[in-house]
Amino acid sequence: KAGVTQTPRYLIKTRGQQVTLSCSPISGHRSVSWYQQTPGQGLQFLFEYFSETQRNKGNFPGRFSGRQFSNSRSEMNVSTLELGDSALYLCASGTGEQNEKLFFGSGTQLSVL
Amino acid sequence: KQEVTQIPAALSVPEGENLVLNCSFTDSAIYNLQWFRQDPGKGLTSLLLIQSSQREQTSGRLNASLDKSSGRSTLYIAASQPGDSATYLCAPRDKGTYKYIFGTGTRLKVLA
Numbered sequence: 001k002a003g004v005t006q007t008p009r010y011l012i013k014t015r016g017q018q019v020t021l022s023c024s025p026i027s028g029h030r031s032v033s034w035y036q037q038t039p040g041q042g043l044q045f046l047f048e049y050f051s052e053t054q055r056n057k058g059n060f061p062g063r064f065s066g067r068q069f070s071n072s073r074s075e076m077n078v079s080t081l082e083l084g085d086s087a088l089y090l091c092a093s094g095t096g097e098q099n100e101k102l103f104f105g106s107g108t109q110l111s112v113l
Numbered sequence: 114k115q116e117v118t119q120i121p122a123a124l125s126v127p128e129g130e131n132l133v134l135n136c137s138f139t140d141s142a143i144y145n146l147q148w149f150r151q152d153p154g155k156g157l158t159s160l161l162l163i164q165s166s167q168r169e170q171t172s173g174r175l176n177a178s179l180d181k182s183s184g185r186s187t188l189y190i191a192a193s194q195p196g197d198s199a200t201y202l203c204a205p206r207d208k209g210t211y212k213y214i215f216g217t218g219t220r221l222k223v224l225a
Contacts, residue, residue, distance in 0.1 A: 004156070010143075035215075043215040044204070056211055090156055099145050099164050102213065104156035 006105035018079040032074040033062030037088040119216035134188040136203035144204040
């Protein structure tokens with residue numbers, strides 16, 4: 001079956017702009033979580049959506065937001081971009097159960113100039 | 114607050130060696146722990162998931178153990194190959210927050 005699909009793969013933006021990233025989970029998976037990965041901070045949890053509801057949230061400012069659609073696809077939005085938002089953004093899909101395995105997409109590499 | 118440490122941060126070994134990667138976590142209240150592999154600029158691939166009631170899991174040349182009470186997990190790689198070169202991350206699922214908390218990883222290089 002198809003894996004987790006993230007689009008776009010690469011993105012270059014300037015400070016102050018906004019960006020929307022997309023994630024299509026594995027068919028049948030109802031949970032999508034988002035992570036930011038930087039060389040200095042490692043993998044940081046942004047938020048998790050399950051059945052269109054935000055179930056969990058990390059410690060990021062309100063500029064970072066997300067949503068999930070009825071087909072489980074998820075989008076993440078970052079407004080008023082800052083240089084420090086440059087990172088690899090990864091989404092992971094899962095069944096939403098306690099002992100779910102996480103399946104990651106290849107990520108979106110965002111560069112803010 | 115759950116904190117995860119992985120030692121060593123980097124490792125370079127000749128092909129054929131058996132390896133042990135270490136992961137320690139500060140709060141033993143976890144549902145499970147996963148080990149992942151990440152190739153440069155790519156997403157993560159789940160290698161093994163150990164539930165909190167289990168002691169170990171095996172897949173091919175990989176064996177992961179979990180000692181929840183002492184907050185430790187190890188990933189054992191037998192007969193390492195150049196294709197094993199990658200960053201390995203562990204992530205316990207914290208009971209308090211329901212989040213997977215990732216370590217900073219061990220960067221492994223296996224020399225041919």
